[in-house]
Amino acid sequence: MLYLEILGNLPEMAKDEVKAMLELAGGRIIGQDYLFLKLDADETAFPYLDRLGLAHEYGELIVEADSIGELLQKAEEVDWPIRGTFKVDTETMANCRHDVLDLPRKLGAVIHAQGFHVNLSKPDTLVRVYCGERVYAGIRLRFFDPKDFERRKAHHRPFFRPISLHPRISRALVNLTKAKRELLDPMMGAGGILMEAGLLGLKVYGVDIRPEMVEGAERNLRHYGVKDFELKLGDATRLSELFDKTFEAVATDPPYGTSATLAGRRRNELYRKVLESIHGVLEPGGRLAIAFPADFDGEEEAERVGFKPVGRYYQRVHKSLERYFYVFER
Ligand SMILES: C[S@@+](CC[C@H](N)C(=O)[O-])C[C@H]1O[C@@H](n2cnc3c(N)ncnc32)[C@H](O)[C@@H]1O
Numbered sequence: 238m239l240y241l242e243i244l245g246n247l248p249e250m251a252k253d254e255v256k257a258m259l260e261l262a263g264g265r266i267i268g269q270d271y272l273f274l275k276l277d278a279d280e281t282a283f284p285y286l287d288r289l290g291l292a293h294e295y296g297e298l299i300v301e302a303d304s305i306g307e308l309l310q311k312a313e314e315v316d317w318p319i320r321g322t323f324k325v326d327t328e329t330m331a332n333c334r335h336d337v338l339d340l341p342r343k344l345g346a347v348i349h350a351q352g353f354h355v356n357l358s359k360p361d362t363l364v365r366v367y368c369g370e371r372v373y374a375g376i377r378l379r380f381f382d383p384k385d386f387e388r389r390k391a392h393h394r395p396f397f398r399p400i401s402l403h404p405r406i407s408r409a410l411v412n413l414t415k416a417k418r419e420l421l422d423p424m425m426g427a428g429g430i431l432m433e434a435g436l437l438g439l440k441v442y443g444v445d446i447r448p449e450m451v452e453g454a455e456r457n458l459r460h461y462g463v464k465d466f467e468l469k470l471g472d473a474t475r476l477s478e479l480f481d482k483t484f485e486a487v488a489t490d491p492p493y494g495t496s497a498t499l500a501g502r503r504r505n506e507l508y509r510k511v512l513e514s515i516h517g518v519l520e521p522g523g524r525l526a527i528a529f530p531a532d533f534d535g536e537e538e539a540e541r542v543g544f545k546p547v548g549r550y551y552q553r554v555h556k557s558l559e560r561y562f563y564v565f566e567r
Contacts, residue, residue: 239264239276240367240375241286241295242328244405248272250550250562251291254409258285261415270369271332275301287379288437290386290408296365296377305335305343308372312347318376319353321361325374333368340366344374389432395460396453398427402490402528406562408433410526413548413564416486423473423515424489428454434488435463443468444479474510476518487515488526493558508533513542519567531559539565 243251262285264278302308325341391401425443529535544565
């Protein structure tokens with residue numbers, strides 16, 4: 238049994254990202270307590286979970302209980318799979334209903350009694366306690382270091398454009414498509430989504446209507462070590478003319494506003510045509526993850542061109558930008 242802690246800013250999207258990866262790995266979510274998910278999955282799921290963008294950490298779930306007393310009692314009955322030294326660390330979630338102040342010390346004593354030594358500054362094994370409606374204890378296997386994503390944020394890239402999704406969100410969009418082989422971003426801009434897909438080992442295809450974006454995206458991809466890509470100058474509303482193949486997955490973040498980035502077209506008209514054009518190059522059963530500003534009904538338009546909606550997640554970016562991320566299936 239595994240546990241996984243999702244990030245709190247887009248929790249529904251984060252949960253569906255986990256679900257999508259478990260569908261590829263052959264596991265499932267069997268419980269949720271706020272940001273804490275219980276997974277029916279084993280180590281074969283690790284390569285898929287390691288792809289996640291909106292996750293904080295995952296690990297092996299060892300014990301869970303309705304009270305601190307019960308947790309400690311159960312902890313005595315299991316053989317703790319500790320490697321080297323250990324430390325107990327508590328995550329008090331916003332819905333925590335228990336007094337966990339003394340728990341690290343008490344649980345530490347239980348584990349110590351099994352012959353393991355505490356090292357508070359540099360433990361080999363981190364025992365994680367989660368407090369929500371219930372209490373849980375497990376062993377951390379993977380921590381998603383924010384620094385790994387931060388170093389790919391827009392201002393760290395050789396080709397810099399301020400209007401770019403956070404790498405964690407780009408990563409989640411890629412994963413929500415359930416791509417295993419390849420991904421197309423038909424409005425790639427500086428290539429943020431393609432970078433995340435390429436780093437997962439997917440072959441990436443990109444299109445942009447502006448030559449400087451095609452050049453810039455290539456610089457960015459090369460800088461982060463992505464080699465298997467095909468980028469084209471072209472129009473996202475005419476994809477079937479650009480490629481003589483269909484795609485397993487598409488993820489994109491269309492322009493939201495100014496006439497410059499819209500290349501003179503009216504925004505909603507562009508969105509409709511892009512949806513239609515993507516539908517034309519997506520494999521049956523393939524998925525599209527796409528962002529639209531909140532004043533455009535992406536679901537209605539996507540259904541009109543033949544997509545099936547499978548997810549919708551709201552995000553308020555700032556006062557004048559609210560958007561939805563959508564996932565559609567062809
Ligand atoms: C919001 S940006 C994409 C940002 C990108 N996700 C990133 O991380 O850098 C939208 C891009 O769509 C491009 N674009 C606008 N109209 C287009 C069209 N008809 N066909 C292809 N690209 C288009 C713009 O040039 C712009 O680079």
